[in-house]
Amino acid sequence: MAVGVFDSGLGGLTVLEALERRLPDVPFVYYGDNANTPYGTRTADDIYRLTCIGTQRLFDEGCDLVILACNTASAAALKRMQEHWIPPGKRVLGVFVPLIEALTERQWGDNSPPREVAVKHVALFATPATVASRAFQRELAFRAIGVDVEAQPCGGVVDAIEQGDMILAEALVHSHVEALHRRMPRPEAAVLGCTHYPLMEDAFRAALGPEVKVYSQPELVAASLEDYLRRHPEMIGPGTRARFLTTGDPVAVGRKATQFLRRRIPFEAA
Numbered sequence: 001m002a003v004g005v006f007d008s009g010l011g012g013l014t015v016l017e018a019l020e021r022r023l024p025d026v027p028f029v030y031y032g033d034n035a036n037t038p039y040g041t042r043t044a045d046d047i048y049r050l051t052c053i054g055t056q057r058l059f060d061e062g063c064d065l066v067i068l069a070c071n072t073a074s075a076a077a078l079k080r081m082q083e084h085w086i087p088p089g090k091r092v093l094g095v096f097v098p099l100i101e102a103l104t105e106r107q108w109g110d111n112s113p114p115r116e117v118a119v120k121h122v123a124l125f126a127t128p129a130t131v132a133s134r135a136f137q138r139e140l141a142f143r144a145i146g147v148d149v150e151a152q153p154c155g156g157v158v159d160a161i162e163q164g165d166m167i168l169a170e171a172l173v174h175s176h177v178e179a180l181h182r183r184m185p186r187p188e189a190a191v192l193g194c195t196h197y198p199l200m201e202d203a204f205r206a207a208l209g210p211e212v213k214v215y216s217q218p219e220l221v222a223a224s225l226e227d228y229l230r231r232h233p234e235m236i237g238p239g240t241r242a243r244f245l246t247t248g249d250p251v252a253v254g255r256k257a258t259q260f261l262r263r264r265i266p267f268e269a270a
Contacts, residue, residue: 002239004058004066009037011196012069018218034248040127062239075135098220126193177207
C-alpha cells in the first residue's frame with residue numbers, strides 16, 4: 001500500500017513530513033535525485049528524463065501513485081509525462097494543484113469558467129526553470145481572472161539549502177524578495193513555489209512582512225492527497241515498506257536530511 005514521493009533533492013522531505021503526519025498508516029517511499037540536484041537550472045528535456053527515471057524507480061518499489069514533490073519537475077515534466085509516458089494503472093500527481101485550489105478557493109474538479117478571486121496581486125518565488133515554464137500562471141488562468149502574478153526566479157537558494165549553508169540561503173531569500181518588491185511593491189499573497197522553500201519560510205515571512213499571506217505547500221499537498229486517496233483508494237500500491245532512496249551518497253544525504261527534519265533519516269542507494 002505504498003505511495004511514492006519524488007524530489008530532485010531534500011526539499012520534498014518537507015512534503016513527506018506533512019504526508020506522514022496526515023496519513024500515518026500509509027508507507028511512503030521517498031526518492032531524492034541528489035546526484036543531479038538542483039533541477040532549477042536544467043533544460044526541460046533533462047528534467048523530463050531524470051523525472052521519468054526516478055518515477056520508474058518508485059513504480060518498481062510497488063508504488064502505483066507517485067507525488068512529484070518538486071515544483072520544477074511538476075512544471076517542466078508532468079504534463080509531458082501524463083501525455084506520453086505514464087503506464088496504464090499508474091498515476092503521477094504534481095504539487096501545483098493544491099496551491100491553485102487554496103489560492104482560488106475552488107476544488108480542482110470545478111470546471112466552471114474562470115472567475116474573480118479575492119487576491120489580486122500574487123508574488124511567486126520559484127526556481128528559474130519553474131518560472132520559465134509559466135506553469136503556475138497557466139494553471140491559475142484556467143480558474144481565476146484579474147490576478148497579477150509577479151514571478152521571482154530564486155537562483156542559488158536550493159543550492160545553499162542542499163549544501164547546508166542556511167546563512168547564505170537566508171541572505172539570498174532577502175535579496176530575491178527585495179528584487180520582487182522592486183516590481184511588485186505590495187503583494188497581497190506570496191507562493192513558495194519550491195518544496196525546499198518551507199525550510200526558509202521564516203526568512204520569507206520576515207522579508208515580506210506580516211501583511212502578506214504566505215502559501216506553503218506541505219500541509220496543502222498532504223490534505224489534498226488525503227482527499228484523493230479517500231476518493232481513489234485503489235491507487236495505494238502493493239508496496240508495504242517505507243524507504244528513503246537517493247542517487248547521491250546515502251550517508252551524506254542522510255546526515256543533511258537529519259539536520260533538516262531533526263530525526264534520523266536512513267537513506268539507501270537508489
